[in-house]
Amino acid sequence: MLKVRYMKKIIREVPNHFNLPYRLKRLADLAHNLWWVWNYEATRLFNKIDSDLWKKTEGNPVLFLQSISYRRMEEIMADQEFLDELKKVHDLLKTYLSEKPNPINPSVAYFSMEYGLANVLKIYSGGLGVLAGDYLKEASDSNID
DSSP: OHHHHHHHHHOOOOOOOOOOOGGGHHHHHHHTSGGGGGOHHHHHHHHHHOHHHHHHTTTOHHHHHHHOOHHHHHHHHTOHHHHHHHHHHHHHHHHHHHOOOOTTSOOOOOOOSOOOSOTTSOOOOSHHHHHHHHHHHHHHHTTOO
16 A cells, blocks of 8 residues: 555646647647657757756656746747747658658567657666667658558
């Protein structure tokens, strides 16, 4: 029973939804797709919004977007250069996702209890998890089912 009580203290529910103004909805698309993990344009975009907050949230885009002040959102909505960059990065994601797999390539199944994708995704404990994450990223970039 002690163990269960302890687990209840450290496990908490983090909502994965938030309301962003319409002009910033593309940020939610970027945050909810793991593509940001290995796409430097996406992570640079989040960092550009508020580098201190990005560090404070350890580079977790969902938590980051939940934590941005309304005042900062208003500022970036008024920044046309930022909005243009956001559209560019979002278009890269859409292009990436729209590519159809080559039917000649074989499908891949990789079973692992852990995947090391990013430090904010606590689903790995060491080297094998990082290796599994690298395989997952490569399969995604190679457009393999």
